Amino acid sequence: MSWTDERVELLKKMWSEGQxxxxxxxxxxxxxxxxVIGKVHRLGLSNRSGGGAQQPAAAQTKAEPKxxxxxxxxxxxxxxxxxxxxxxxxxxxxxxxxxxAIIPAGQPLxxxxxxxxxxxxxxxxxxxxxxxxxKLTLMELTERTCKWPVGDPATDDFWFCGLPAQNGKPYxxxxxxxxxxxxxxxxxxxx
DNA sequence: CCCTGATTCGC
DNA sequence: GCGAATCAGG
Numbered sequence: 001m002s003w004t005d006e007r008v009e010l011l012k013k014m015w016s017e018g019q020x021x022x023x024x025x026x027x028x029x030x031x032x033x034x035x036v037i038g039k040v041h042r043l044g045l046s047n048r049s050g051g052g053a054q055q056p057a058a059a060q061t062k063a064e065p066k067x068x069x070x071x072x073x074x075x076x077x078x079x080x081x082x083x084x085x086x087x088x089x090x091x092x093x094x095x096x097x098x099x100x101a102i103i104p105a106g107q108p109l110x111x112x113x114x115x116x117x118x119x120x121x122x123x124x125x126x127x128x129x130x131x132x133x134x135k136l137t138l139m140e141l142t143e144r145t146c147k148w149p150v151g152d153p154a155t156d157d158f159w160f161c162g163l164p165a166q167n168g169k170p171y172x173x174x175x176x177x178x179x180x181x182x183x184x185x186x187x188x189x190x191x
Numbered sequence: 192c193c194c195t196g197a198t199t200c201g202c
Numbered sequence: 203g204c205g206a207a208t209c210a211g212g
Contacts, residue, residue: 003204020195035205037196042203046197144193164194 001030003039015040023134129174134162146172148179 014024022033130150146161147170163172171179
């Protein structure tokens with residue numbers, strides 16, 4: 001595969017959207033995340049700044065055959081980045097009565113947190129995390145991506161969380177919290 | 192262990 | 203220019 005104009009364009013787009021290199025690589029196909037990262041650097045957009053802030057050329061002392069590690073870069077990211085994304089879907093962070101449950105609950109994978117009061121904090125965390133979700137499609141899910149559905153499956157804005165699910169669990173940290181909890185709804189039931 | 196991006200260097 | 207190998211960190 002070669003870096004055609006289209007592919008580079010998609011790369012730029014996704015990168016500026018904050019997508020990870022691996023995701024971009026999967027999307028493009030035929031390339032690894034290393035290739036994506038390498039390309040990103042060659043394009044000079046290693047910084048996620050959408051603008052044209054060029055790197056002021058750091059004094060790169062190379063050519064030393066021995067010094068292999070500790071190049072010490074650590075670029076500081078002072079810009080909080082307000083994220084220009086319009087954020088089309090209304091996530092309704094406030095418990096509005098008109099708004100139905102945060103999790104519509106799809107028929108497929110998700111459990112039903114419903115009939116159980118989950119820690120309000122946990123819910124808040126979920127609402128928060130939804131903003132950071134990768135918005136993956138069904139096909140993009142892997143064994144290690146959070147499979148928590150967000151939005152209404154019947155509508156346009158429906159996606160899967162996609163955040164890294166650590167070990168074995170089908171959900172990310174935040175969603176695991178609300179997914180598995182039906183246990184002990186009854187306080188301690190003495191056997 | 193899983194993941195992330197960053198850098199190097201032979202091709 | 204390209205990207206695998208490697209590094210460094212979460």
